[in-house]
Amino acid sequence: GAGVSQTPSNKVTEKGKYVELRCDPISGHTALYWYRQSLGQGPEFLIYFQGTGAADDSGLPNDRFFAVRPEGSVSTLKIQRTERGDSAVYLCASSFQGSNGYTFGSGTRLTVV
């Protein structure tokens, strides 16, 4: 596609539930990044994929968070047993071969109630 697409744009879930957030990167971009942006803060790095593999997952806050990119294109961020503190905007970005200055999607606003 022309840009990075994230779905859904908004997600409201109950505490304890499982959620999946999807990112469809720009066609041909091999690098894909997930960030989390809390209210009033800058984005925080979560995980980075180069192709199908997670090259750096050091930003995942705990084992409730997991991300996959099975075919090297679309990625899914999965959050188990959601907590109210997980409420944030989750941003996805992609770039060609990890080159700096990548393209961000519009984000998924997750609200845990």
Place this chain on the structure above:
Amino acid sequence: AQSVTQLGSHVSVSEGALVLLRCNYSSSVPPYLFWYVQYPNQGLQLLLKYTSAATLVKGINGFEAEFKKSETSFHLTKPSAHMSDAAEYFCAAAPGNQGGKLIFGQGTELSVKP
């Protein structure tokens, strides 16, 4: 650890006035540096980036930034503010050899008064 500090969480200027948004980074090795802009309910848009070439970097919408190694700074400027410049601005650094992972500052909200 690498960090990025933006001085001032909110800056207000009059239309036509100079815009100056401050950013300092902490690193013994100058990283790549970026400025992004975020409009309400939108994703981040790249304004400009420094990648160790020219120290004065020109970006979109009339913005520019100057890399000063001695001050570990990368401040963003625009000579004359427009109402449409009102947005949140983020400075970010990409430490070397980390695959393009970005470390963001906390952001500066720019307001432009008529």
